[in-house]
Amino acid sequence: MYKKTPLSNSSTQKLLKFIGLAVASLAAVIGIFIGATQMFGNSNIETLAQLGVGDLIAANQKVLAKVPLEYANPAPFRAKTIRDVVLPEGKKVIALTFDDGPWPQTTENILATLKKENVKATFFVIGQPLKSFPEISKKTVAAGHEMANHTEHHWYKAMHGIVAQREIEDTNKMLLEGLNVKTTYFRPPGGVLTNGLVDYAHQRNDTVLMWSADSGDSNPRRPSTESIIKTVVSQATPGGIVLMHDGGGNHENTAKAVPEIIRQLRAQGYTFATITELLEMGTLSPEGVTSAKKAAPAKKTVKPIPAAPAAKANKLPATGT
Numbered sequence: 358m359y360k361k362t363p364l365s366n367s368s369t370q371k372l373l374k375f376i377g378l379a380v381a382s383l384a385a386v387i388g389i390f391i392g393a394t395q396m397f398g399n400s401n402i403e404t405l406a407q408l409g410v411g412d413l414i415a416a417n418q419k420v421l422a423k424v425p426l427e428y429a430n431p432a433p434f435r436a437k438t439i440r441d442v443v444l445p446e447g448k449k450v451i452a453l454t455f456d457d458g459p460w461p462q463t464t465e466n467i468l469a470t471l472k473k474e475n476v477k478a479t480f481f482v483i484g485q486p487l488k489s490f491p492e493i494s495k496k497t498v499a500a501g502h503e504m505a506n507h508t509e510h511h512w513y514k515a516m517h518g519i520v521a522q523r524e525i526e527d528t529n530k531m532l533l534e535g536l537n538v539k540t541t542y543f544r545p546p547g548g549v550l551t552n553g554l555v556d557y558a559h560q561r562n563d564t565v566l567m568w569s570a571d572s573g574d575s576n577p578r579r580p581s582t583e584s585i586i587k588t589v590v591s592q593a594t595p596g597g598i599v600l601m602h603d604g605g606g607n608h609e610n611t612a613k614a615v616p617e618i619i620r621q622l623r624a625q626g627y628t629f630a631t632i633t634e635l636l637e638m639g640t641l642s643p644e645g646v647t648s649a650k651k652a653a654p655a656k657k658t659v660k661p662i663p664a665a666p667a668a669k670a671n672k673l674p675a676t677g678t
């Protein structure tokens with residue numbers, strides 16, 4: 358047994374009325390909310406009302422910005438190894454390429470020269486320094502130069518297919534995720550054509566880029582600026598590809614040589630192109646890889662290089678081509 362609450366009839370009725378009113382009000386609010394949500398397709402009503410045309414354009418640009426920039430090789434050059442291209446009669450175009458970067462100071466100095474001279478070049482980057490200095494490569498892409506793959510570790514040794522695949526794909530992944538670019542160009546470290554890397558690059562339809570003019574700047578004795586200028590200019594040919602280095606050690610002599618190389622080649626009537634531009638205006642050279650082997654003395658003796666200034670903990674690649 359329990360005691361009845363001493364509640365009069367009129368008080369009970371008042372309480373019931375109050376509860377009824379509260380329930381009805383709550384139901385009405387929920388009803389309005391459900392109705393409005395359905396009318397606007399379950400979207401956030403406030404957001405929809407606030408969105409203007411400018412916002413939609415900005416949103417569209419954000420989507421577009423996520424589409425990677427692709428340096429696509431023309432069909433005749435897919436799965437081929439080349440050292441130069443054959444240009445139409447009278448055309449004097451040459452491609453400047455820089456290997457083993459990105460590298461503090463040197464790459465930036467070369468970028469400054471290329472900007473001043475309004476020349477576009479191609480940079481064969483290595484994954485390891487790219488991890489340390491992504492900002493330098495972002496500047497390179499933003500300046501309109503092309504990015505190409507030069508493996509992750511710069512190994513010369515013969516490697517299993519899976520290792521070769523990783524050496525190339527890991528750097529491609531870094532280029533895509535870090536710089537939002539895709540490349541179809543590959544250069545094997547040391548110009549070694551037989552260690553598995555070129556086979557894999559061909560499997561993925563990349564063009565393997567050797568060179569027709571070697572600046573000689575990968576020589577551990579580090580040739581002088583004057584020597585680099587003389588070597589490049591003397592080997593320049595229409596449709597040619599010039600090999601220089603912006604990373605893998607101190608290449609300030611190369612950075613200092615670039616303005617004079619551009620000046621002297623211009624005086625001879627040359628203009629400059631990225632690899633894609635050069636390939637698009639040329640045809641496959643009948644000499645192909647045979648000449649590339651001749652032009653690519655792969656030095657097996659590799660001296661360890663000093664760490665780059667401000668380098669992070671990553672091990673940096675050995676010096677060389």
Ligand SMILES: [Zn+2]
Pocket residue numbers: 456457507511546547677678
């Ligand atoms: Zn190299």
